[in-house]
Amino acid sequence: MTNIEVKTAYMAQWKLMMIRFRQHKLAFFAFWVLVVIYTTAMFCEFFAPYTLNHRDFNNIYSPPQRVGWLMNVEQFTGKQDKVTWRAEYEPKEIPGKLEWFVRGEDYKLIGFIPGNIHLFGTKYGTVYLFGTDALGRDIFSRILYGARISLTIGLLGVFISFLLGLTIGALSGYIGGWVDNLIQRLIELLRSFPAIPLWLALSAALPSSWSPIQVYLGITAVLSFIGWTALARQVRGKIMSLKNEDYVVAAIIAGSGRGRILIKHLLPACMSHIIVSLTLAVPAMILGETALSFLGLGLRPPVTSWGVLLRDAQNVQAIAVYPWLLTPAIFIIITVLFLNFLGDGLRDAADPYSKR
Numbered sequence: 001m002t003n004i005e006v007k008t009a010y011m012a013q014w015k016l017m018m019i020r021f022r023q024h025k026l027a028f029f030a031f032w033v034l035v036v037i038y039t040t041a042m043f044c045e046f047f048a049p050y051t052l053n054h055r056d057f058n059n060i061y062s063p064p065q066r067v068g069w070l071m072n073v074e075q076f077t078g079k080q081d082k083v084t085w086r087a088e089y090e091p092k093e094i095p096g097k098l099e100w101f102v103r104g105e106d107y108k109l110i111g112f113i114p115g116n117i118h119l120f121g122t123k124y125g126t127v128y129l130f131g132t133d134a135l136g137r138d139i140f141s142r143i144l145y146g147a148r149i150s151l152t153i154g155l156l157g158v159f160i161s162f163l164l165g166l167t168i169g170a171l172s173g174y175i176g177g178w179v180d181n182l183i184q185r186l187i188e189l190l191r192s193f194p195a196i197p198l199w200l201a202l203s204a205a206l207p208s209s210w211s212p213i214q215v216y217l218g219i220t221a222v223l224s225f226i227g228w229t230a231l232a233r234q235v236r237g238k239i240m241s242l243k244n245e246d247y248v249v250a251a252i253i254a255g256s257g258r259g260r261i262l263i264k265h266l267l268p269a270c271m272s273h274i275i276v277s278l279t280l281a282v283p284a285m286i287l288g289e290t291a292l293s294f295l296g297l298g299l300r301p302p303v304t305s306w307g308v309l310l311r312d313a314q315n316v317q318a319i320a321v322y323p324w325l326l327t328p329a330i331f332i333i334i335t336v337l338f339l340n341f342l343g344d345g346l347r348d349a350a351d352p353y354s355k356r
Contacts, residue, residue: 027345
């Protein structure tokens with residue numbers, strides 16, 4: 001009688017999640033789109049044809065310039081209407097030429113690497129893909145620079161919320177008793193306040209004498225202070241459902257302390273759910289910063305973010321005449337939409353009962 005050797009293959013939970021995530025085509029596509037967006041935001045000095053200090057007073061409120069098949073960039077000649085005193089532009093007969101890796105204005109990549117090569121530009125003429133604003137600044141370049149602030153404030157805010165929500169929620173769910181009651185009453189108190197008025201009150205408390213960096217950190221703290229409660233309750237629920245499982249009881253019998261049980265057994269078991277919650281929290285952070293900056297209570301010039309750019313769109317009359325001022329809103333919609341697609345894919349990948 002021959003002995004048949006049976007080999008069993010084991011696969012870690014993270015590998016199973018990656019396999020299921022790759023099968024979610026929309027979420028996988030959204031992941032690579034977000035990689036491109038965040039990479040462009042990180043190296044915005046290189047991808048932007050102009051710097052933040054660029055001013056072109058000969059092209060105030062210039063409309064977007066079209067790029068032809070032969071890389072010809074439509075050029076405009078401006079004049080001022082003597083009746084309405086509004087700048088008007090007419091196409092020139094001779095277009096500009098779009099070129100790649102053009103030397104232009106000096107910049108410091110990521111804030112400290114000097115350079116002057118831009119991904120694209122023109123040696124003769126201008127290239128304003130999304131038009132210009134009231135000061136002749138290129139909107140496309142400002143959107144790329146603003147992406148760095150708007151996207152990183154979401155990541156930084158979620159990281160702080162992650163630390164607060166994970167720690168407080170785990171302690172609340174595992175210890176229970178009066179600690180759990182105290183934490184839950186605090187969460188209920190914070191969640192009972194209307195979100196927008198609470199944001200406005202906390203943002204208005206920031207001193208007007210603060211530097212842009214201090215305001216940036218203050219806004220991040222405000223958004224994190226509000227955003228940790230939902231994650232804390234989710235972690236609490238998961239910990240409470242897992243702390244009576246057999247492997248946790250076995251660890252208690254073996255003499256493991258509370259800290260070891262939380263770190264080694266309970267938190268890894270609910271980590272996939274936490275990652276999904278964090279992914280879905282990033283869009284809320286981005287929209288929160290945009291709303292505060294749009295209302296003038298968040299980031300302020302000279303800091304550039306998507307919310308600050310949208311402040312130029314508060315005037316309905318200006319939007320009717322210069323609709324390209326709303327272009328930053330398109331980038332906000334795209335980013336938030338793909339972040340939600342990514343979170344939905346991660347949720348399906350982490351759920352073992354998902355049919356996908």
